Amino acid sequence: MDRLDRKILRILQEDTTHAVADIAKKVGLSTTPCWRRIQKLEEEGVIKRRVAILDPVQVNAAVTVFVSIRTNSHSVEWLKRFAEVISSFPEVQEFYRMSGDVDYLLRVVVPDIAAYDAFYRKLIEKIEISDVSSAFAMERIKYTTELPLDYMAVEKGE
Structure with a gap:
């Protein structure tokens, strides 16, 4: 795991519908190496799944x-x-x-x-x-599915 993986994870946690080419550009990679990193993160179980987050009011579960x-x-x-x-x-x-x-x-x-x-x-x-x-709950003040990534161990020198 290195700083590029962390950047990729930040982007995907925010919105998993970004095109791989856009993610690659944002992290400073070409498309193929970026895609390989995403696949590796999925294979290793870092990325468990990709989901849609629904509005609870719209689906009557508020x-x-x-x-x-x-x-x-x-x-x-x-x-x-x-x-x-x-x-x-x-x-x-x-x-x-x-x-x-x-x-x-x-x-x-x-x-x-x-x-x-x-x-x-x-x-x-x-x-x-x-x-x-x-x-x-009377009011939802903060809700996120994004995990903090600053605690991740990264390879030395990164």
Whole structure:
């Protein structure tokens, strides 16, 4: 990984629809070597996939709910089942196992409170959990999918 790879990643995180020729020009390469670098970043798993980011209002999923879950079950079998259940809900955008007072944290998107209530009811039908606490986001102040690249290790001399 070198400074050119970092530049390519910055550009792709901003907008993956840039033509390879445009990316190459911006980073100071010709098209073929730039394309090879992008392919290598994909093969190595640095670039996981290329996606479209949709407007939640336009697709009627503008309500964000942060769901904190506590459980008394901490077996591998329960976690596997829980992960399967959570993964089956398209409303769940993010799912984390946490340290501290909360065992799991979900970011859920729905059109309204009634839809969240339906989600909640389906969730507790499918798996036993001890405590669920929901916090509705009032306003999204910052949202990005771009990861900070300044922490990347780069080849020496770059």
